[in-house]
Amino acid sequence: MITSPSSLRRSERSRRAILRASLDLCTERGYGRVTVEAIAARAGVSKKTIYRWWPSKGAVLLEAFADVLVDATPFVDTGDIGADLRAHVAGAVRVLSVPPFGPAYAGILSELHHDDTLARAVREQLVDPRVEEAVGRLRGAQDQGQIPPGANLPLAVEMLYGPVYYRHVLGKPVQDEETVAALVDHVLRALRAPGY
């Protein structure tokens, strides 16, 4: 976690109340109206306690959000690379379409441009692991001959996630499975097309 002041005296009770309150407030008012003061009041916690363990409200919500996303985007190898990619992306899309997670993540993303610490945390804890898993799965498919050698796998993953983020940020989130399927289909087609 981003936390760190190293202490075992930390109150688990307070931590849970804070994460819970921040998600509740996000549901009720939307990310933009969540404030550290409101979280503290709702959780029955001192502002100081929040600042002691998290650097910003974005970090609080990131922690509250991360577990959910990790659970929702498992990565398995069924042998069918298309099915596996569809399941993976569909998991993310599904989480983002269930309040408060979609708005919360949009809110977190909105802080990245002025909060480098948070940006690094998001990349290291959320994005990179998922990208690497996806690249790894693609590489497995490549080894099995389902994808030509020399294919630009990182770019492929960006073509997969890119539209999801693009539409989420612009407020027209991807909602349906068909779009996910079409996306995966096109990416795989690009990789398999002649030209490498």
Next chain:
Amino acid sequence: MITSPSSLRRSERSRRAILRASLDLCTERGYGRVTVEAIAARAGVSKKTIYRWWPSKGAVLLEAFADVLVDATPFVDTGDIGADLRAHVAGAVRVLSVPPFGPAYAGILSELHHDDTLARAVREQLVDPRVEEAVGRLRGAQDQGQIPPGANLPLAVEMLYGPVYYRHVLGKPVQDEETVAALVDHVLRALRAPGY
């Protein structure tokens, strides 16, 4: 425009000073530290004048940003769809890599999730026109037989812009022409691959 009180009495002098000041401040301090107060002070203008014509600082910066982007992403038909798409996307990427436009646009995007008016303005003034032009150019290529009939052109455009936004939002903007070229190449390959 987002503006509204519709008046011919509006001071062009003030308008220009405001747009200029907002871009300058964005360069000097970054989007997050630009405030309406600072814009007003820098432009030698009262806050009321800003609030009279724009609903938020995001709207001010959007207007300041829009002209530049429009100029930078022309759309021509050279007969070579690949070259045309590369030129178009590269124009956008180039603008976003020149301060203050990259940070400014990241900042604007960061406000969309809590400012629906601004979100609509961005879509209607910046995103949709560009997307439609790109779709139109692809349709032209389709008519000439360079792309199979039945190809999912809107999805293709999202696969083009998606990664650019994705990386811009995550703070790793696309900077080089090779990435743009590879992106366009993959998208076209997906469209042309058998399967439609």
Next chain:
Amino acid sequence: MITSPSSLRRSERSRRAILRASLDLCTERGYGRVTVEAIAARAGVSKKTIYRWWPSKGAVLLEAFADVLVDATPFVDTGDIGADLRAHVAGAVRVLSVPPFGPAYAGILSELHHDDTLARAVREQLVDPRVEEAVGRLRGAQDQGQIPPGANLPLAVEMLYGPVYYRHVLGKPVQDEETVAALVDHVLRALRAPGY
């Protein structure tokens, strides 16, 4: 009047609308919430027109108020100095107890301490004439032997008006005729008591 830019082209229509609007607003909202902008809007008049003819909102209300007060505090000589003083003071008290005049006058008084022009206008147009009339009437009574020679008549008048202002300013205005009568009675008794 305080006015003056010397012109016969002045619109009587506007003048009346302004005075009317200012009294109406004073009734509805209280003096403190009357603003030049509101008067202009209510009267269907440009702010510039108000500023052309009056230096401040206090001056506008003074003009609206002055006529009323002058009519309400006539000064006659019935031969009975006590009755005359009672009638005079009671007239003022009566005006001040009818909205909007009481609050309006309290409001005007409240501006005197930071508006010397207005303070002079109030003294010269409202206070001094009334004081002088009262002193004159007392002097007449003195000539008739109802008051000893050498009595401090100006002080007597201040003892008459003083409590009225005192209570008006402190928000406990004199309302009843008995208080006025007692006041006049005591003042006359002071003047007639041995000691001069």
Next chain:
Amino acid sequence: MITSPSSLRRSERSRRAILRASLDLCTERGYGRVTVEAIAARAGVSKKTIYRWWPSKGAVLLEAFADVLVDATPFVDTGDIGADLRAHVAGAVRVLSVPPFGPAYAGILSELHHDDTLARAVREQLVDPRVEEAVGRLRGAQDQGQIPPGANLPLAVEMLYGPVYYRHVLGKPVQDEETVAALVDHVLRALRAPGY
């Protein structure tokens, strides 16, 4: 006090700095040009702290003013009611003629007509105690036979304070001891004259 959030955690340091700054600004600029912002800046205090403990700038200045006035108008019984009243009123007159207290009090009075809370505070903290003391002292003199039984003592006190307020509000403050002496003399004469 007017204050209210009732706390022992209140910073005495800030409170003193605020009262001091408000009086200083009143001296330098006059009551009308004192603003909450200026008080905060001068006192090195945030506006929030001022608004936390006082409802308005008038309340701040009232508190700053009250101590001084209380000290300046002691009430003693020397056995000579005339001398005692003269000393009492002269004390108030003297305070009001020393900047910044005269202008400050005029300014406070000017807010009473649109600030009921402040009006009540002025009456309860400043005016009523002084009036009651004066009435009490007169009653003592009455008991000793210096004043006839049945005399209207509250009215007498208003005849004493009334002219002081009247002239203060109209910008011609009582300055000299002779006027005070004459005032007291007339009031006592009224009380002692036959007729009760």
Next chain:
DNA sequence: GTATAATCGAGACGGTACGTCGAGTCTTGTG
């Protein structure tokens, strides 16, 4: 009867201050 010049409505402008909000820090007293 027209010039012609000031006044009119409307309302944008640069300002100053308002009173509120939230950030992040600091202090006090309790368990």
Next chain:
DNA sequence: CACAAGACTCGACGTACCGTCTCGATTATAC
């Protein structure tokens, strides 16, 4: 010593009026 409570400084918010300043569009004499 972490905690809750909450006061503190700071800086920005968005609003309200101020008094000044163009703008045409009426007027209403003075030619």
